[in-house]
Amino acid sequence: MPWSGQAGTLGVLTPRLNVPQMRALIRLGVILRWVAVAFAGLAGLLGPRVPNLLPAEILAAVIYNGLVMGAGSRAADEAVPRIALVTTVVDQLFCFTFLGLYNVGPDSQQVAAYVPGMIEAVAFFGATGAVISAGIFLTGVVAAEGTVTVLGRGPFDLVGIFGSTMIVILIGTCLAAVSQVVGNVADDAVQSQGTVHGSAPPLRPGLSGQEKDVLHMLAEGCSNAMIASRLGLSERRVKACVERLLTQLKARNRAEAVASAIRTGLL
Numbered sequence: 001m002p003w004s005g006q007a008g009t010l011g012v013l014t015p016r017l018n019v020p021q022m023r024a025l026i027r028l029g030v031i032l033r034w035v036a037v038a039f040a041g042l043a044g045l046l047g048p049r050v051p052n053l054l055p056a057e058i059l060a061a062v063i064y065n066g067l068v069m070g071a072g073s074r075a076a077d078e079a080v081p082r083i084a085l086v087t088t089v090v091d092q093l094f095c096f097t098f099l100g101l102y103n104v105g106p107d108s109q110q111v112a113a114y115v116p117g118m119i120e121a122v123a124f125f126g127a128t129g130a131v132i133s134a135g136i137f138l139t140g141v142v143a144a145e146g147t148v149t150v151l152g153r154g155p156f157d158l159v160g161i162f163g164s165t166m167i168v169i170l171i172g173t174c175l176a177a178v179s180q181v182v183g184n185v186a187d188d189a190v191q192s193q194g195t196v197h198g199s200a201p202p203l204r205p206g207l208s209g210q211e212k213d214v215l216h217m218l219a220e221g222c223s224n225a226m227i228a229s230r231l232g233l234s235e236r237r238v239k240a241c242v243e244r245l246l247t248q249l250k251a252r253n254r255a256e257a258v259a260s261a262i263r264t265g266l267l
Helices: 007-013 019-046 054-074 077-101 108-125 127-150 158-193 209-219 224-231 235-248 254-263
Strands: none
Touching: 019 054, 019 077, 019 108, 019 235, 054 077, 077 108, 077 127, 108 127, 108 158, 127 158, 209 224, 209 235, 209 254, 224 235, 235 254
């Protein structure tokens, strides 16, 4: 189920994870992007000829990754789903630009290089992510092949486009199915923990005194800045406390956390 804090704005393109999980995936993406940049640079240096635009492409990737790293750590909770959506799309577009530097066509090499982007899309958006990813791939290879044809550098490879797109769709379907099964198993495990004689009462997580204070202020509609001022804490500490509450209450946003706390008798 997607994060619902901005459902009216992003619709079905809202991530299905809670804010702490999204932040964790964004941080992981930053690390993997540095690895990819290093790999692309090394491949260019070891190849017979360094692509002319490779330094510019690497510089753009470094700047982009730095922006994502800063935004992911400092953004308000409400902005995190948008960051997840933007990085998901941009990461897959970068795949085409890097591969274009090495003149790789819509074959097995391109499909293999595209898989990490598809994994990211499915991790954030589930089956919807797989559809988005496959659509971006098809659009990208059609645009690339069309450009090659217009420039007179080769025929339009319709068979290659069809074959590679089918592989991408198959990979996306498998990833989405596995993701759905894993998510269902996790939900069943949580529900079974509270099952007693056929009923499943909500769990009541143990909260510290500070977490209880923060929870009550969330119920009052206070912002992180207001909570920090009233409790004499830093906003960073309050933010970390709110993220712990979302995780403990299995909530995707503040409103869900408050509703869960009411159901479990914490408020």
